[in-house]
Amino acid sequence: MKYDVQKFQLISNDEIAEGIFDMRVKNEELAPLAKCGQFAHVYVPSKTLRRPISVCDSENGVLRLVYQVKGEGTRLMSEMKSGTDVDILAPLGNGFKIEKGKRYCLIGGGIGVPPMLYTAKQTENPLVITGFRNKSLVILQDDFKKAGAELVLATDDGSAGVHGFVTDILKERINEFDEVCACGPTPMLKAVAAVCKGNNKPCQISLEERMACGIGACLVCAVKVRKNGEEIMQHVCKNGPVFNAEEVVF
Template sequence: MKYDSQKFRVLHNKEIAPGIFDMWVENPELAELAKPGQFAHILVPGKTLRRPISICEADKTCLRLVYQIKGEGTELLSKVRVGDELDIIAPLGNGFDIRPDKTYCFIGGGIGVPPMLYASKQKQKPIVITGFRSKPLVILQGDFRKNNCELYLTTDDGTAGRKAFVTDVLNEVLDQVDEVCACGPLPMLKAISAICEAAGKPCQISLEERMGCGIGACLVCACAVRKNDGSTDYVHVCKDGPVFDSKEVVF
């Protein structure tokens, strides 16, 4: 795997929903290596540990990172100004395996929606299901629409789109696709995995865990997986993931 820690210039860092920020950072050497589902490990000045943020979009020179303020580190990140430089290790992890000959349904829940934009852009007219708690937290709908996908919007409280869970929509469209890719809260991923398994459809899920090094050396971001012989093992979200075959993951 090729990765490095380098300076990225901040081109954009704006709040797009309460507590959710849209950031573009520039480094031509590393940005062009990115694949959907990978992440960037960002050094927030003054913090000991980096913050792993999924890549929302990438082009030849820039990465787009849409993140939510969860604590002190992401709060400091939200205050970074255009023109500042950030030290970032990227791109890291294994992304989604998206095949040209298959049809996909991409599902994002909450702050798990951003990486699905990048993933869904790999396909023509894919089915995309996005779910949020409530209307103020709805993000990236315009970006998905620009990509000419079959877009579904759900909210838990019905204040935007359908009052439903993403799994309700998935049950309706599952027949039309070969495979599902998803990112979001663990209960959502668990429910999606169960639906796909029952229907015999492969499902790739992107997981999150508290991380240290980000490259597979410190072993802190453990994820329990089922091995072929039936035993359980711990692999690591940063290096073995963040995208896993849902059938391997022990929820």
């Protein structure tokens, strides 16, 4: 896994939905190295710890990082201006393993939707299911369509798309694809994993955990997984963020 810490030029940093920002940063050496499911560790001035942001897309030397303002760190990120340099450690982690000839169902929930865009671009005719709490939080729908994906939108309150959860759609269409890749909140991932296991469908899930170093040197992002019949701890940043769903102990 090749990564480095370098300056990226901030091209744009726009709000695309309520509290959700689309940051585009350029570095012609590191951006092309990014693979779907990996992440970038962004340094925010005045903050000790970097902020891990999933790679939404990588094209022409530009990394696209879509993030949600949740605290002071991401609020400061949202105030960064175009033309400035951003200190970023990237690309990090192990992403989704995509095989040619397979049809994938890509599932994203909330801020877990962005990494599925770059993943969709690496697959053939994917079914993409995106889920949000309500229509004010819906993002990237046109981007998925431009990527050639078959897209289904669901909202918890029915204010846009299908009224229901991503798992409702997954259950209905479980026989239309070979494998599932998912990213989103833990309850959603647990439910997706259960549906896939019950239908003998391979499933990869991208976990979200608080991180400090981003390279496996600390223990902040440790999670419990099952390997060879034993439960062990592994790092989300180094061993993941993508894991085989059946290995994760929820």
